[in-house]
Amino acid sequence: MQRDVSPIDNHITFTGAGEGQWRITSIASIAGETMPSSTHLKVGLKNVSENAHGAAFVLNGRTSNIRYTTRAELGDLQQKQSPLGRTGARSAALIPIKKSAQWWAMAQDERRAIFEEQSRHTSTGMDYLPQIARKLLHCRDLDEPFDFLTWFEFNPEHSHDFDRLLDRLRQTEEWKYVEREVDLRLTIA
Numbered sequence: 001m002q003r004d005v006s007p008i009d010n011h012i013t014f015t016g017a018g019e020g021q022w023r024i025t026s027i028a029s030i031a032g033e034t035m036p037s038s039t040h041l042k043v044g045l046k047n048v049s050e051n052a053h054g055a056a057f058v059l060n061g062r063t064s065n066i067r068y069t070t071r072a073e074l075g076d077l078q079q080k081q082s083p084l085g086r087t088g089a090r091s092a093a094l095i096p097i098k099k100s101a102q103w104w105a106m107a108q109d110e111r112r113a114i115f116e117e118q119s120r121h122t123s124t125g126m127d128y129l130p131q132i133a134r135k136l137l138h139c140r141d142l143d144e145p146f147d148f149l150t151w152f153e154f155n156p157e158h159s160h161d162f163d164r165l166l167d168r169l170r171q172t173e174e175w176k177y178v179e180r181e182v183d184l185r186l187t188i189a
Contacts, residue, residue: 010063012137014094014149015042016056022092022186030170032098032180041094041186059096061137061149067108068115073122082130089133089153092186093162096146103177104140119172128165131158146180156187 016038038056115121132154140147
């Protein structure tokens with residue numbers, strides 16, 4: 001994330017623009033419609049007036065309560081995960097995801113069963129900590145085109161590890177419910 005935006009800020013805006021602290025190296029549609037092309041990404045607090053002017057896209061997300069993680073899993077994540085904005089983490093990815101109506105029609109315990117018991121989402125992610133730092137932002141209730149914005153930071157030498165993480169997650173039962181996913185890769189500008 002932007003080095004002057006705290007990862008605990010509640011509402012974050014990602015803006016595709018002609019300048020910004022992150023240079024976009026690629027935008028790839030994994031499922032569904034892609035996003036407009038842009039050269040840079042600005043990451044800032046919601047309602048920063050410069051964000052929307054002439055932007056190719058603007059995505060808003062906010063931190064929220066823990067949904068599918070148990071207390072024990074959360075403790076393990078907090079103990080092992082590196083902080084965002086650390087020195088050397090000059091590569092990043094923003095992956096907006098929209099899940100299907102079928103996913104949202106399930107009860108939370110049914111989604112949790114698919115998320116972790118079947119797909120092992122959290123435990124798979126743990127295999128790549130502390131090399132890859134991550135932050136999940138929710139946007140389903142913000143009238144946004146995606147349900148989640150997932151932000152990752154890592155050192156360039158861990159790019160292949162990040163690709164392996166995504167490959168593993170995308171082969172799970174959970175990913176059958178993803179109807180739109182875009183993968184934006186970035187480097188510090």
